[in-house]
Amino acid sequence: MSNILYDFGSGRSDPSTFPVAALQQAATKVLAEQATEMTQYPGNLGHPGLRKVMAEREANREGVQVDPDHLILTNGSMQGVTLSAEALQGDRGDPILVEEYSYPGTLGAYRSLGFDMVGIPLDEGGMSPDHVEAELARLHKQGRKPRFIYTISTYQNPTGFVMPLERRKRIIDLAKHYEVPIIEDNCYADVHYEGPLAPSFYAIDDSPDIIYLCSLSKILAPGLRLGYIYAKPPMLEKILARRHDAGSNYFAAAVTAEFYKDGIDEHAQFANPVLKEKRDRTLQGLSEHLGDLCLWSEPVGGLFIWVRLPDDVDRKHLWNLSQQAGVAFLPGVSFHYQKRNVPYLRLAFGHLTLEQISAGLPILADCVRRARTSNEARQFTSLFENA
Amino acid sequence: MSNILYDFGSGRSDPSTFPVAALQQAATKVLAEQATEMTQYPGNLGHPGLRKVMAEREANREGVQVDPDHLILTNGSMQGVTLSAEALQGDRGDPILVEEYSYPGTLGAYRSLGFDMVGIPLDEGGMSPDHVEAELARLHKQGRKPRFIYTISTYQNPTGFVMPLERRKRIIDLAKHYEVPIIEDNCYADVHYEGPLAPSFYAIDDSPDIIYLCSLSKILAPGLRLGYIYAKPPMLEKILARRHDAGSNYFAAAVTAEFYKDGIDEHAQFANPVLKEKRDRTLQGLSEHLGDLCLWSEPVGGLFIWVRLPDDVDRKHLWNLSQQAGVAFLPGVSFHYQKRNVPYLRLAFGHLTLEQISAGLPILADCVRRARTSNEARQFTSLFENA
Numbered sequence: 051m052s053n054i055l056y057d058f059g060s061g062r063s064d065p066s067t068f069p070v071a072a073l074q075q076a077a078t079k080v081l082a083e084q085a086t087e088m089t090q091y092p093g094n095l096g097h098p099g100l101r102k103v104m105a106e107r108e109a110n111r112e113g114v115q116v117d118p119d120h121l122i123l124t125n126g127s128m129q130g131v132t133l134s135a136e137a138l139q140g141d142r143g144d145p146i147l148v149e150e151y152s153y154p155g156t157l158g159a160y161r162s163l164g165f166d167m168v169g170i171p172l173d174e175g176g177m178s179p180d181h182v183e184a185e186l187a188r189l190h191k192q193g194r195k196p197r198f199i200y201t202i203s204t205y206q207n208p209t210g211f212v213m214p215l216e217r218r219k220r221i222i223d224l225a226k227h228y229e230v231p232i233i234e235d236n237c238y239a240d241v242h243y244e245g246p247l248a249p250s251f252y253a254i255d256d257s258p259d260i261i262y263l264c265s266l267s268k269i270l271a272p273g274l275r276l277g278y279i280y281a282k283p284p285m286l287e288k289i290l291a292r293r294h295d296a297g298s299n300y301f302a303a304a305v306t307a308e309f310y311k312d313g314i315d316e317h318a319q320f321a322n323p324v325l326k327e328k329r330d331r332t333l334q335g336l337s338e339h340l341g342d343l344c345l346w347s348e349p350v351g352g353l354f355i356w357v358r359l360p361d362d363v364d365r366k367h368l369w370n371l372s373q374q375a376g377v378a379f380l381p382g383v384s385f386h387y388q389k390r391n392v393p394y395l396r397l398a399f400g401h402l403t404l405e406q407i408s409a410g411l412p413i414l415a416d417c418v419r420r421a422r423t424s425n426e427a428r429q430f431t432s433l434f435e436n437a
Numbered sequence: 438m439s440n441i442l443y444d445f446g447s448g449r450s451d452p453s454t455f456p457v458a459a460l461q462q463a464a465t466k467v468l469a470e471q472a473t474e475m476t477q478y479p480g481n482l483g484h485p486g487l488r489k490v491m492a493e494r495e496a497n498r499e500g501v502q503v504d505p506d507h508l509i510l511t512n513g514s515m516q517g518v519t520l521s522a523e524a525l526q527g528d529r530g531d532p533i534l535v536e537e538y539s540y541p542g543t544l545g546a547y548r549s550l551g552f553d554m555v556g557i558p559l560d561e562g563g564m565s566p567d568h569v570e571a572e573l574a575r576l577h578k579q580g581r582k583p584r585f586i587y588t589i590s591t592y593q594n595p596t597g598f599v600m601p602l603e604r605r606k607r608i609i610d611l612a613k614h615y616e617v618p619i620i621e622d623n624c625y626a627d628v629h630y631e632g633p634l635a636p637s638f639y640a641i642d643d644s645p646d647i648i649y650l651c652s653l654s655k656i657l658a659p660g661l662r663l664g665y666i667y668a669k670p671p672m673l674e675k676i677l678a679r680r681h682d683a684g685s686n687y688f689a690a691a692v693t694a695e696f697y698k699d700g701i702d703e704h705a706q707f708a709n710p711v712l713k714e715k716r717d718r719t720l721q722g723l724s725e726h727l728g729d730l731c732l733w734s735e736p737v738g739g740l741f742i743w744v745r746l747p748d749d750v751d752r753k754h755l756w757n758l759s760q761q762a763g764v765a766f767l768p769g770v771s772f773h774y775q776k777r778n779v780p781y782l783r784l785a786f787g788h789l790t791l792e793q794i795s796a797g798l799p800i801l802a803d804c805v806r807r808a809r810t811s812n813e814a815r816q817f818t819s820l821f822e823n824a
Binding site: 062063068082085087089092125126158272274291298301401 | 461468473474658660678679
């Protein structure tokens with residue numbers, strides 16, 4: 051990967067909006083003021099100040115009360131993914147419901163934990179509730195109870211779509227009927243560009259069987275490794291009972307709490323427009339260079355665009371051509387719950403410069419054209435058709 | 438716990454030697470210089486600079502080469518405890534060998550993971566190899582293979598003793614004979630006061646089935662949540678395959694790497710004498726106030742003293758009296774692998790002031806005397822006798 055000039059592969063935040071000076075001030079302050087706390091263990095929930103700021107973040111976005119003592123700080127949202135799954139785990143081979151295309155890190159963790167993943171088809175509204183219902187009924191008939199449903203319902207990774215309210219409600223009803231917990235991963239929360247959003251599952255229904263995961267990796271920086279689980283008792287205790295790492299990073303949490311002491315809005319309002327411009331530039335480049343061949347998502351938030359390739363693209367050839375040309379992306383196969391080699395790719399735009407985006411997309415488009423094995427016109431009319 | 442004035446309970450580092458100014462400088466520098474890295478994921482191994490410094494720390498202490506790419510940075514050594522156990526886990530109920538008295542955090546993690554813990558008696562040389570041999574033979578006869586042996590061989594927690602070289606060699610031989618991995622937890626490493634030490638297991642034998650855990654919680658501060666696993670391939674890959682948290686805290690690691698860029702010695706040589714004085718003061722207080730009734734360990738490093746109580750102490754009464762008198766400690770039951778209520782208590786001295794130590798011990802001694810149910814003379818002549 052040493053000669054990759056246009057890395058659309060990894061989902062990082064934007065280095066240009068990383069608040070160096072403010073974090074320097076915050077670090078200097080908390081090291082002086084919280085030296086004694088730094089020499090203690092942070093406890094299972096973690097830094098009280100950051101939990102308070104994150105509870106306010108949630109309350110402001112969702113319009114409901116959030117108790118800071120129901121937040122568990124984690125090593126990024128990925129520790130939340132693993133910890134919540136471990137807390138709900140039964141026997142190896144127990145089924146869980148996941149989106150057919152999902153975050154590779156989560157899929158890898160669930161594979162490693164031995165879950166039998168049941169993939170639910172996606173469309174422009176996210177996870178299909180008809181398929182959720184059918185799979186829950188089928189598994190119930192077989193006497194196999196899913197341990198949980200995992201969904202990235204807002205700016206779904208990789209597809210970018212937001213699940214509408216009515217669909218969320220229906221999935222909650224189905225989960226309650228079959229007594230299956232829901233894990234909602236909202237790790238792209240507040241990386242929002244335009245238009246209305248749907249509320250989080252926990253804001254729709256206060257069942258303790260709804261677990262919520264969030265992160266600071268996307269609105270601030272992944273290197274801080276700060277995320278959290280929001281869970282109500284008795285689920286809260288069940289998750290804490292599975293935790294054995296003596297708590298999350300107090301230092302990073304204290305610095306971040308100081309940085310965000312007046313809320314997350316100021317930095318988000320500075321960083322999000324920068325990301326929005328990159329999203330727009332990526333969409334523009336796709337239109338100009340692949341408009342006749344591909345379809346893609348137009349996400350209202352998050353860091354990714356999901357691109358449907360023509361069926362006649364030799365995807366192995368495309369990968370090799372792109373690598374040679376210095377362009378990276380993540381192929382569809384990475385996101386499929388059964389690693390099926392589907393005709394998609396995901397473009398991440400968060401950490402690239404506008405110039406890199408503008409220069410990289412025509413090169414990628416050229417590789418797509420060169421990897422085609424026919425000259426036929428595009429065969430599909432929607433992003434999720436016949437994939 | 439709000440009126441506890443003399444907290445001998447928790448194993449923390451010393452706030453007075455926490456290097457505020459140096460860490461402030463380090464934080465300011467790395468935030469400026471590594472902003473781009475901060476917006477990336479740190480990878481499964483973690484910050485290369487901190488791994489390099491920690492590999493040198495190990496090499497200097499043990500006199501062997503340590504490859505930084507065989508170090509996995511973790512969220513304190515407790516993530517190392519859990520991750521290595523998960524990597525070696527088979528079925529729930531599989532046996533493992535642990536010291537009869539061990540760190541409660543580890544015991545809790547192993548209980549939660551469903552291991553069947555087999556407790557090995559301890560003496561002034563740590564885990565007894567005769568009992569290790571007997572248990573390995575017994576389990577082998579039953580067709581039950583232990584998943585691993587876990588040992589805190591240096592400044593054993595809670596007993597404080599260091600396992601001699603010959604005993605380490607014998608345990609390695611036994612482990613090899615029965616093909617059982619060893620997990621050595623050296624989390625108090627380099628908190629050393631006087632006299633020679635024994636080498637770590639990995640420095641005695643380069644088998645990939647020896648896993649080594651270490652930490653910065655004791656020599657620097659637990660709030661940084663930095664530890665590491667040292668494991669050679671193929672064990673290294675086996676452990677990494679079980680990791681799903683997207684890597685350890687890059688920010689804390691970068692700051693600490695900068696702070697320690699010339700090695701750990703300078704700060705250790707400043708902090709250890711301060712701790713040694715507290716150990717000495719604690720031993721002196723015990724002699725003065727409990728010399729006729731109790732016996733205790735005299736550790737050459739680490740943060741704890743293990744105190745044998747007279748058998749006639751009503752331990753529940755002692756707990757209540759101490760709490761009322763504002764003195765905290767951890768009772769023996771916390772450390773027993775089967776939670777047996779053994780006649781011991783552990784005193785941690787790292788974070789107390791000398792004045793607190795001097796004032797707290799006579800109060801504790803008074804509680805011990807008041808909790809006795811007889812006036813008999815001490816019935817035991819060694820720390821581990823008839824417990």
